[in-house]
Amino acid sequence: VATDRLSVNVLEATVAQKPVVRHLLELYDYDFSEIEPFGPASDVDEGGLYGYQGLDAYWTEPNRFPFLFRVGGRWAGLALVVRRRALLSPGEAFWMAEFFVMRKYRRRGVGASAATQLFARFPGRWEVGQVVENTAAQAFWRDVIGRYTGGRYREVALDEPAWQGPVQTFEGAPAAGDPRTP
Numbered sequence: 001v002a003t004d005r006l007s008v009n010v011l012e013a014t015v016a017q018k019p020v021v022r023h024l025l026e027l028y029d030y031d032f033s034e035i036e037p038f039g040p041a042s043d044v045d046e047g048g049l050y051g052y053q054g055l056d057a058y059w060t061e062p063n064r065f066p067f068l069f070r071v072g073g074r075w076a077g078l079a080l081v082v083r084r085r086a087l088l089s090p091g092e093a094f095w096m097a098e099f100f101v102m103r104k105y106r107r108r109g110v111g112a113s114a115a116t117q118l119f120a121r122f123p124g125r126w127e128v129g130q131v132v133e134n135t136a137a138q139a140f141w142r143d144v145i146g147r148y149t150g151g152r153y154r155e156v157a158l159d160e161p162a163w164q165g166p167v168q169t170f171e172g173a174p175a176a177g178d179p180r181t182p
């Protein structure tokens with residue numbers, strides 16, 4: 001098992017890079033088909049694609065932000081961030097709609113670094129949710145958010161139409177990565 005950490009660049013995806021995002025989302029959906037085999041998007045269509053719905057809005061709506069991860073000059077993952085009505089408090093929150101690290105880059109700090117860069121990029125209230133079945137993602141987000149906030153985050157197990165599963169909430173701050181002093 002490779003244990004050396006990798007450094008990752010988080011780039012806002014341009015409209016010209018939309019096909020890259022779309023292709024990586026196919027791989028993400030494929031991973032998810034193992035976690036949620038009975039989910040609505042767990043099979044490819046007749047053309048052999050999952051066909052992520054609603055992607056275009058990330059280049060047309062002001063509250064949606066698409067990102068690609070770059071490691072050593074290669075695509076290594078993606079994130080889709082949305083600012084929307086908060087689930088756990090009044091007002092708005094940033095929501096990690098999708099977050100994905102390519103398999104060969106996993107467990108080398110890429111996801112943690114990319115997530116922390118995004119929290120710093122969007123200061124303010126954050127909410128991150130995982131589906132109940134995705135226990136690996138729950139371990140990942142508890143670890144990343146726990147370190148980022150120095151343990152100052154709240155987790156709620158939601159079972160509502162809007163979300164079913166754990167949701168962590170905390171404040172993002174511009175000082176990337178450093179646990180803040182009380």
Ligand SMILES: CC(C)(COP(=O)(O)OP(=O)(O)OC[C@H]1O[C@@H](n2cnc3c(N)ncnc32)[C@H](O)[C@@H]1OP(=O)(O)O)[C@@H](O)C(=O)NCCC(=O)NCCS
Nearest residue numbers: 099100101106107108109110111112130136137139140143
């Ligand atoms: C979840 C995911 C983003 C993690 O990315 P990653 O780059 O491998 O994560 P990191 O290497 O930064 O991991 C940081 C820490 O999170 C925890 N963690 C990460 N993956 C884990 C796993 N599969 N099981 C348990 N803990 C995990 C560990 O504590 C890890 O530190 P360590 O490697 O020193 O033990 C990646 O596995 C992925 O893309 N999975 C499929 C898509 C997905 O589930 N996305 C999240 C949807 S909410």
